[in-house]
Amino acid sequence: MRHPDERTELYAEPPTVALDDVVHQRTRLGILVVLAEAGRAEFTYLKRRLHLSDGNLSRHLDVLIRAGFVEASKDSGSGRSRTWLRMTRNGKAALRAELRVMRSLLAIVDVG
Amino acid sequence: MVDADPLWVGDLQTAVRADRRASSIPLFAAGAGALTVGFVNAGDSRGGPFSPFGWGWMLLPMVVFTTAWGVVFVHSRRLGLGTGHDGYGLMLGGLATTSLLLPFTLFVGALGVVGAGLVFLGMRLRDASLRGVGVAFLILGVSNRLYNLAQLVTVGFDGRITWGDAVTPWALGSISLAAAVLVWRRERRLAQ
Numbered sequence: 253m254r255h256p257d258e259r260t261e262l263y264a265e266p267p268t269v270a271l272d273d274v275v276h277q278r279t280r281l282g283i284l285v286v287l288a289e290a291g292r293a294e295f296t297y298l299k300r301r302l303h304l305s306d307g308n309l310s311r312h313l314d315v316l317i318r319a320g321f322v323e324a325s326k327d328s329g330s331g332r333s334r335t336w337l338r339m340t341r342n343g344k345a346a347l348r349a350e351l352r353v354m355r356s357l358l359a360i361v362d363v364g
Numbered sequence: 365m366v367d368a369d370p371l372w373v374g375d376l377q378t379a380v381r382a383d384r385r386a387s388s389i390p391l392f393a394a395g396a397g398a399l400t401v402g403f404v405n406a407g408d409s410r411g412g413p414f415s416p417f418g419w420g421w422m423l424l425p426m427v428v429f430t431t432a433w434g435v436v437f438v439h440s441r442r443l444g445l446g447t448g449h450d451g452y453g454l455m456l457g458g459l460a461t462t463s464l465l466l467p468f469t470l471f472v473g474a475l476g477v478v479g480a481g482l483v484f485l486g487m488r489l490r491d492a493s494l495r496g497v498g499v500a501f502l503i504l505g506v507s508n509r510l511y512n513l514a515q516l517v518t519v520g521f522d523g524r525i526t527w528g529d530a531v532t533p534w535a536l537g538s539i540s541l542a543a544a545v546l547v548w549r550r551e552r553r554l555a556q
Contacts, residue, residue, distance in 0.1 A: 289380040
């Protein structure tokens with residue numbers, strides 16, 4: 253088997269350079285994975301599934317919305333206002349790229 | 365929360381899928397549909413909607429998967445989720461074309477078509493239980509339909525419900541419901 257130091261020479265630059273900090277942060281990655289699986293999700297579901305506080309989730313959603321990866325919409329049906337989040341096309345592309353980098357990292361990292 | 369490694373990403377996706385009950389609901393629907401056919405056929409030995417070439421067979425796959433989609437939709441919305449990308453729209457369009465516009469069900473049998481639908485969902489959701497039950501529906505459903513067609517060719521069709529027309533739906537319905545209960549329990553555990 254090739255030594256890890258030798259294998260990194262195969263790459264023009266390390267795969268980690270391709271990681272996008274907006275997506276790679278674990279909470280934001282979790283939000284995108286939930287939205288990719290369900291199509292859309294309500295604020296309260298994301299909060300419960302990812303074990304986050306209102307403020308923490310809002311802060312991460314702001315980052316994703318400002319990056320153009322997620323869009324929010326309000327639904328006031330059935331008497332209470334609900335905030336639905338949906339991943340944009342750019343968000344899907346960013347998540348795909350993130351997962352691709354993760355896979356390539358797994359392929360070259362050898363932890364003995 | 366654990367670090368964002370690929371395994372965590374996979375676990376999170378599995379948990380959301382389990383929350384949606386994406387695998388157990390179609391199994392419950394297929395099981396209920398098959399048992400309904402078995403029940404109707406057991407009490408109606410001749411000329412009913414589910415006699416070998418009755419009109420009921422044409423509608424069964426559409427009813428099963430429209431019901432499954434409807435329940436997934438209501439359940440997911442109540443939780444605060446969308447319906448995901450299970451491919452129900454694609455499948456229902458395909459079923460409408462093959463079951464209603466073409467005499468596809470005549471040759472494959474409605475239970476075989478339900479099996480094909482379960483296999484399709486199992487491939488989309490990467491779920492072995494859906495694929496396994498789907499294959500059982502395909503094998504037993506198509507076998508029963510081939511027997512019906514052989515009877516039609518050799519001795520003619522008199523509208524009578526054969527032993528296989530009653531027992532096959534009971535067997536498949538029981539298999540599907542048993543699998544649905546097991547999968548539902550697994551989903552409940554994974555969703556925690």
